[in-house]
Amino acid sequence: MNHLKKMSEFNHADLLVIRKNLVHWYDACHRHLPWRENADPYRIWVSEVMLQQTRVKTAVPYFLAFVEAFPTLEDLAKADLEQVLKLWEGLGYYARARNLHKAACRVVSDLHGRIPSRFSDFTALPGVGDYIASAVLSMAFGQAHAVVDANVKRVLARLLCLDVPVNLSSAHRQFQTIADSLLDRNDPGRFNQAVMELGALVCTPAVPACSVCPIADNCCALSAAQIQTFPLRLKTKKIPCHRISTGIVIKNGKLLVTRRKLSGLLGGLWEFPGGKRLKGETARAACIREIKEETGLDVSISSFLTRIKHAYTHFKIEMDVFYCDYMSGEVTLNGPIDYQWISLPEIQRFAFPKANLKFIPLIDQTLNARKVS
DNA sequence: AAGACGGGGCA
DNA sequence: TGCCCAGTCTT
Structure with missing residues (x-):
């Protein structure tokens, strides 16, 4: 810890290198997932809802069954909540399904079936927070919104040796600011997925694969031999x-x-x-x-x-x-x-x-x- | 700002 | 067992 030099932001030269290496790595190494087959905002939306607090491997079969049953947003809006919940059975966090169904109904009835392209209009829908809006708008419409999820926080915390715990709610704003500064505005959707994919495949929680990391040269935690120190995390309480x-x-x-x-x-x-x-x-x-x-x-x-x-x-x-x-x-x-x-x-x-x-x-x-x- | 809200996978 | 995951909403 003695020689650890903590940073709170990137310098300009590092930004360019990180973006380039990250996106090149993503193009070569990303997984082929069903919601990446096209840029249909409805499919991306469904996938992002299912992926909240849920691993890709768990979500894939649910996603396939869901879009099979409801190929379009209109199909989802027409369905009964009970049918939607049956397709969500076992996935957990069932408010996601209720909110997604309600939001689909609202888009059809109030918005002519058009998914909002304005950030604030999108987050006004139930179950759509900053993350979902940023993810869908960047991946489907190419808008420059940086996603901040658990992967992004872990990657940033290691890259910059960030001092703040990732599970401290008041720290979220700081991560968002840093993510915004790192975002590659030439292709925000691809860049967002690249950071998250890195977190899922390389910069993993327990034993990160730093030897194959495309941005290892820019990693504060790695250069300080402190990978296992970051990200910092508040201790959780025991449960009854x-x-x-x-x-x-x-x-x-x-x-x-x-x-x-x-x-x-x-x-x-x-x-x-x-x-x-x-x-x-x-x-x-x-x-x-x-x-x-x-x-x-x-x-x-x-x-x-x-x-x-x-x-x-x-x-x-x-x-x-x-x-x-x-x-x-x-x-x-x-x-x-x-x-x-x-x-x-x-x-x-x-x-x-x-x-x-x-x-x-x-x-x-x-x-x-x-x-x- | 903290707590509620599921379930699975991994060490 | 305990930790952690492509978060959002309520209080």
Whole structure:
């Protein structure tokens, strides 16, 4: 750390070299991804939404299925939210899907189906922030907006030995200013993708491949042998673990599923009813109580199915899943916005959270036969 | 300015 | 396990 010379900006000569080397490297080494086949702003938009906090490898199959189902923005606007969520099932951050669908509807109804070419008009749409607007406008329309994502921040932090943590919200403006100064305005879309591609393929978080980096000569962190020091990052807090009870309520061979409210965690998804265990409460008691509270039904536990562990961003859950027999009562929803009694094969028509998808394959295929006998 | 919001992959 | 990822919205 002794001889580390920190910088807050590039000098002009470095700028030219970095731009040239970066773009040449990108042309030679970039991946061939489905949203790079053309400059269709709709496809680029969809891809950028899916890529938020999500790796390329994860997003690709979702992207292909999504544009297959909705080839154009008009097709997306015409679709039901439930259908959109089903295509998003398992991808996470479901507000992205709700916002993208709402934005598509708004573009069609208010903007003649035209994706805004003005930055401020674009960011006025739900789910479109600085990053999405910069990415789509630069890649589809060639506008000079620098993207700042996690890749860009990591690359810049290393190039300049930046002192500020990348996950400090107040530092974002500083990264944006630096990215703007580095942007190659001759081809902003290609340059933006080049920086992000470098972050994804070469300047990776754990073990960067500095030996093949096209801008290694300009890297402050590398020259100071401090690659592992950057980027700086604030420590994250420990997350709590909740104990959940979930019931597969069976009535005449049909299963009860409920739909979560549109806002908040897993908004709009379907699930098997249940909820958090209270202090000192048994898993079975919590299952019966939660189902009564959410649906108004009285049930009894018939057997234990399995225990599921699942991690969210801010907490973990340990979920005990029980088979329940319907006893009495009519459905009166308190919390969920909808419910249905469904047969086992019908499950695949609904979008479920991952925690539910982990136990759904275990549900006994002979449920119907057993109940009849 | 901090917290909410999913899920997967990797060391 | 803990970290981190082509961010945005709410409070």
